[in-house]
Amino acid sequence: MARVLLVQPPLTFAELFAKGTDAASTISPPLGLAYVAAYLRERGHACVIIDGIAEQMSVDTLAERAAEFDVVGITVLSTFAVRAIEVISAIRTRRPRPSIVVGGAHATALPEAMVERGADYVVVGEGEETMFELVESLCGGNRPVDQVRGLVFDRDGEIVRTPPRPFIEPLDRIPMPARDLLPMHRYRDTILRAPERPSHSMMTSRGCRGACTFCHKKTFGTKVRYFSPERIVEEILLLESQYGARHVSIYDDNFLTDHDFVLAVCEGLHQRGAAVSLSVAGRVDAVNEEVLRALKKARCIKIEYGIESGCQRILDYTNKHITKDGIRRAIRLTKQVGIPSRGFFILGFPTETATEMEETIRFALELDMDLASFTLLTPFPGTVDYRRAQRTGTFRDSEYFHHEIVSDFAFPDNPLYVPAGMTAKQLLAVHRRAYRRYYLRPRMVMRRLLSLRSAQGLRAMAGGALSLVRKRA
Numbered sequence: 003m004a005r006v007l008l009v010q011p012p013l014t015f016a017e018l019f020a021k022g023t024d025a026a027s028t029i030s031p032p033l034g035l036a037y038v039a040a041y042l043r044e045r046g047h048a049c050v051i052i053d054g055i056a057e058q059m060s061v062d063t064l065a066e067r068a069a070e071f072d073v074v075g076i077t078v079l080s081t082f083a084v085r086a087i088e089v090i091s092a093i094r095t096r097r098p099r100p101s102i103v104v105g106g107a108h109a110t111a112l113p114e115a116m117v118e119r120g121a122d123y124v125v126v127g128e129g130e131e132t133m134f135e136l137v138e139s140l141c142g143g144n145r146p147v148d149q150v151r152g153l154v155f156d157r158d159g160e161i162v163r164t165p166p167r168p169f170i171e172p173l174d175r176i177p178m179p180a181r182d183l184l185p186m187h188r189y190r191d192t193i194l195r196a197p198e199r200p201s202h203s204m205m206t207s208r209g210c211r212g213a214c215t216f217c218h219k220k221t222f223g224t225k226v227r228y229f230s231p232e233r234i235v236e237e238i239l240l241l242e243s244q245y246g247a248r249h250v251s252i253y254d255d256n257f258l259t260d261h262d263f264v265l266a267v268c269e270g271l272h273q274r275g276a277a278v279s280l281s282v283a284g285r286v287d288a289v290n291e292e293v294l295r296a297l298k299k300a301r302c303i304k305i306e307y308g309i310e311s312g313c314q315r316i317l318d319y320t321n322k323h324i325t326k327d328g329i330r331r332a333i334r335l336t337k338q339v340g341i342p343s344r345g346f347f348i349l350g351f352p353t354e355t356a357t358e359m360e361e362t363i364r365f366a367l368e369l370d371m372d373l374a375s376f377t378l379l380t381p382f383p384g385t386v387d388y389r390r391a392q393r394t395g396t397f398r399d400s401e402y403f404h405h406e407i408v409s410d411f412a413f414p415d416n417p418l419y420v421p422a423g424m425t426a427k428q429l430l431a432v433h434r435r436a437y438r439r440y441y442l443r444p445r446m447v448m449r450r451l452l453s454l455r456s457a458q459g460l461r462a463m464a465g466g467a468l469s470l471v472r473k474r475a
Contacts, residue, residue, distance in 0.1 A: 012054025312365020
């Protein structure tokens with residue numbers, strides 16, 4: 003039996019939140035680590051998870067704890083990769099030193115770079131089976147490390163990349179995430195998504211059939227794979243009964259894609275008498291009236307749509323494969339059924355002009371959803387837009403993930419990328435204007451006031467309003 007520590011690198015709340023957004027922000031559990039822990043534990047290994055964000059643990063304290071384990075696995079996102087590298091460096095100075103394994107989207111996109119920065123092994127793609135076989139190999143098993151599929155590592159100064167690992171099917175082979183190893187009382191969803199507390203989150207699928215240029219698909223692939231409807235219903239009921247959830251947020255992008263799946267989940271929740279409310283995310287081309295009415299019956303109180311742009315040229319340029327008329331249809335249907343909606347928009351794509359960004363703002367106002375979020379493009383390594391950003395416009399630091407934490411998506415002060423023909427100051431002004439024009443409309447202010455259900459909601463709204471009116475330095 004191996005002793006395995008699984009780590010979400012620490013970030014202070016000051017690093018994670020800024021400009022009054024903390025009251026309205028999310029602290030999410032590292033479900034990827036919880037899945038890996040459940041898979042390892044089911045097969046006889048002892049696992050501990052440290053969520054450095056939720057537990058506000060320092061890098062030094064985490065490194066001291068790591069010395070007690072045989073293997074340490076660290077999840078790495080591009081926005082926080084520099085902190086993961088700091089954790090790796092700190093662990094490497096301790097004795098005895100465990101084997102250091104990294105995984106996640108950033109590690110999958112840039113595995114060699116993570117090896118160069120101190121990781122012993124990089125898990126490329128899905129982590130459960132690869133991590134299990136690697137732990138077995140490192141702790142006395144018969145399988146050599148170079149026969150474990152889905153790894154990148156250094157051997158005598160040469161980078162070794164083993165053959166890719168097939169994606170897990172069916173997903174029900176993976177046990178439910180080991181939430182008992184997480185500080186569940188510390189997690190919260192944004193009040194904008196989940197007005198009812200406690201709120202917890204879950205995943206129902208892996209993979210995405212989309213080809214959006216700003217997304218990285220290598221971790222879970224382009225085929226959508228679902229947990230079974232029965233498994234999903236059981237997990238929602240477990241969150242309700244064991245963790246007191248009054249709301250469950252389904253985070254994956256493709257919950258709405260398979261209509262039979264959605265209808266089966268909704269019917270299962272109705273038959274089992276689930277009392278929680280739901281929020282889901284999906285594509286605008288994946289909804290119809292039957293699905294929306296089933297979601298309404300299942301107490302869905304929010305649908306979040308990735309709209310991205312109100313300019314058809316940009317929608318085509320980013321391979322969204324949707325039209326403005328299709329977006330209008332989805333939002334109109336959602337309103338008719340009576341489910342509040344939230345739209346996500348991105349400003350500052352390569353080649354995008356100020357005029358096209360203005361078109362996005364006007365389109366958001368036309369759609370008039372209950373909520374809208376406008377973010378500036380962060381080019382993630384491994385994506386088409388990352389490569390585009392290297393060729394055109396101003397990419398402030400193409401290796402930002404090695405130098406800084408990028409956490410404040412809502413109100414950044416220093417954009418990573420600025421399209422050609424604009425300055426950073428001009429891009430920030432457009433971004434600020436989008437929020438002000440959307441949320442400072444009299445009817446939107448009244449709508450938000452009427453939707454408040456708690457003092458926490460009032461604080462969140464006040465913090466957001468302060469962020470909108472505060473002058474930039």
